[in-house]
Amino acid sequence: MSVFADTIYRQKYAQEGENWPDTARRVAEAVMGPYLPELVEEMTQLITDRKFVPGGRYLYAAGKPFHQVQNCxxxxxxxxxxxxxxxxxxxxxxxxxxxxxxxxxxxxxxxxxxxxxxxxxxxxxxxxxxxxxxxxxxxxxxxxxxxxxxxxxxxxxxxxxxxxxxxxxxxxxxxxxxxxxxxxxxxxxxxxxxxxxxxxxxxxxxxxxxxxxxxxxxxxxxxxxxxxxxxxxxxxxxxxxxxxxxxxxCTEITSRDDNDICNLGSITLPRISGPEEMARVVELATAFLLCGTLYSLTPYAEVDVTRTKNRRLGLGLMGVAEWLAMRSKPYGPDPELAELLTIYATSTEIAHRYADQLGVSRPIKTRAMAPTGTLAIIAETTSSLEPVFATAYKRRYLKGEDWHYQYVVEPIAARLAEAGIDPDTIDTAYSLAEDPERRIAFQAWVQRFVDHGISSTLNLPAFEKQSFSIPAFGNMLIKHLPDLRGVTCYPDGSRGGQPLTAVPYAEANGWEGYEYEEVGSGQACASGVCGV
Structure with a gap:
């Protein structure tokens, strides 16, 4: 892991004395061991390799006395x-x-x-x-x-x-x-x-x-x-x-029934070698999430009643934008990607097969694309369906009662730079902000393969800098809305204290891992080494 990925992992999910392979084993054994023990070793390796990363509650709570690993x-x-x-x-x-x-x-x-x-x-x-x-x-x-x-x-x-x-x-x-x-x-x-x-x-x-x-x-x-x-x-x-x-x-899981609960984990698409491996990872990840519906505690009794009835799974993808960029493909629909998404959609049949084997209710739906913020950082890929936010940015986070930030160089940008490719040629949320229909149309295309929803935020320029009019945007959006499950926009700077702020690649490159504490409108270097 990069320094930043390791920092986030240890801050959010690691138990005392753990390294990432230890966490992978703890989670796989706790969740799958009682139900599908024959799959524990293979799942441990998948998580260790970060080809599949369970949702944050799995990483945090699996193996603990209060093991509520299902979330929202x-x-x-x-x-x-x-x-x-x-x-x-x-x-x-x-x-x-x-x-x-x-x-x-x-x-x-x-x-x-x-x-x-x-x-x-x-x-x-x-x-x-x-x-x-x-x-x-x-x-x-x-x-x-x-x-x-x-x-x-x-x-x-x-x-x-x-x-x-x-x-x-x-x-x-x-x-x-x-x-x-x-x-x-x-x-x-x-x-x-x-x-x-x-x-x-x-x-x-x-x-x-x-x-x-x-x-x-x-x-x-x-x-x-x-x-x-x-x-x-x-x-x-x-x-x-x-x-x-x-x-x-985050709106990716949907239901008709009160007291339902989500159940999340994501496949890291750029780490998958091809269709054959994709099929195996989809199978194992689906089985893992199904076991999670049996293993997880719930916060109150009514949730268990609805969960037993619906048993919703939220198998997602992350790194879609990186997968495209590493193949010099534009951010948008692609035949090779469609082949992998078709395999991804087999999770319904897989879930039904394992549910029958375990003697439990069949999941109503099985796929949802969550935002995967910190998990994408740990996997060192792009979040969910989102384009690369920026080639480099500052990320704010709460540590105790104080806000800190670190510089982050987008992993895909760093890898392309090492390969001699100019990071400024990558499709990013900022470069796509002036072409919102491209973002919306791609989300609608991917939604065909997702039976729950897709949590995706359409980054836009600040209102006064938008080159399109309100009527033009609205007329574009209404065409695509029936093919979406939801849409959210974020004009730059529209919320005070936004957690991510784009910076030039050159500004952040070389300063990853230094932690800064925000003090008023200035900053203090919490790591003890002030690099800027």
Whole structure:
């Protein structure tokens, strides 16, 4: 591992005295040993070689007394005071065990609606969203990891317009966020999405539809917010996925059922030698995640009931952009990649076969592409479907109560540079930012092979620097939305204290591994060696 990858691994996942091969063995033996012991050695080697990397909760919790290795919870909340209280119970229990939470609030009556039993009026769904956000602010997972939270509201809800604008912070708040990332702002720990269903697209495209004007207003106000303040995004559940609108915190796992749970691990595509090895890795990784549904504890009893029914797996991919770049292929659809994705899609049949062998329910769905932030760093590849963010960047992270950063040279950029290829020729999120349709179209193409969702953030220039208009972007996006499960945008600098900031390759090259502590608007070198 590089110095930076090793630093993140030890900071986040290593138990005392462990090296990466030790972690691989601990995880494989704990998760697969009781159920498929004949596969433990092969899985240990796959993890050691970083051809398959289980989700972070597996790396952190496998083998511990409290071994909750499945992660984010998918919830909805009903319209009564008892169900409000019950949601806070479930959220608190989930967050305190390391799970993220995603909640759909569409069943709640609107702000100002009468409450007959108690008298008075309802405060509406946004108030409960903020209560959950504040719970996440004060529950530090593992002592250093911010709680991950998502909130969704359907396009037809009466409070949807206030929801769309709820993260449009004032300039004063933005400035305070820039100075201190921990400064509290409304919903600052929660990602938000407007939920679109089949009825939305019918209303949007039909001028005679009773809700046509409403659908148009919701869409264009959301698009404007996406291009300016970054949120909300869109969550799309249409056709065969209709009704599957519950999401985990990063939105790649979807469900119809309350108290569902995600279950993640990713294949590192650039480390796979070809179709034959891909087939074996997909089989082993699918079997591993299925064992995880038997091994993992849950934060409260209702989760186990839903998990036993659905047994969702979230087998993902990372390094797609690196795989393309190492073959001098552009970021986009590719026949050779399609062959590997077709093999990847066999996870459904594999999961059913192993479920029958183990005598458990067959998983409803098996594939999801999670963002794989720290896992991609450990695997030294690009995250999920994302293009190379930048050839070099600063990455901010919380260590104890203080924010630090390190320079990161993108591994693919370093490898191409060593091969004599100019890193500046690589497709990056920054170079693709002026061509958003290329990003969106590629995500829609890959979605054909993924039965859950793809968590992917469309990086864009700052609003004032965007070369495309709001109408042009919106007209492009509406063409592709029915083929997506969701989309999120991030205009550069739209959130104070953003964790990744691109820097020139030459600035970071040679200074990887030095750790800097942020002090006010300046910096202090926490490693004791100030390289810049």
């Amino acid at each position: 919870l998918l919830m909805k909340v009903g319209d009564s005071r008892e169900e409000w209280a019950d949601l806070m119970r479930r959220v608190t229990s989930g967050l305190m065990t390391g799970a993220g939470v995603g909640v759909v609030y569409s069943d709640l009556r609107e702000n100002g609606a009468p409450v007959k039993g108690m008298g008075g009026t309802s405060t509406g769904p946004l108030a409960l969203m903020e209560m959950v956000n504040e719970a996440g602010r004060h529950i530090m997972q593992g002592g250093s990891r911010r709680s991950a939270i998502w909130a969704g509201l359907h396009w037809w809800h009466p409070d949807i317009f206030e929801f769309i604008g709820m993260k449009n912070w004032s300039d004063a708040v933005r400035n305070l966020k820039e100075k201190d990332f921990n400064f509290p702002a409304r919903m600052d720990g929660t990602n938000i999405s407007v939920i679109l269903d089949d009825a939305f697209f019918e209303a949007f495209h039909n001028p005679d539809h009773l809700l046509h004007e409403h659908a148009q207003l919701v869409y264009w106000q959301t698009v404007t917010a996406m291009l300016t303040t970054a949120e909300p995004g869109f969550s799309v559940d249409v056709g065969e996925n209709a009704g599957e609108h519950l999401r985990n915190a």
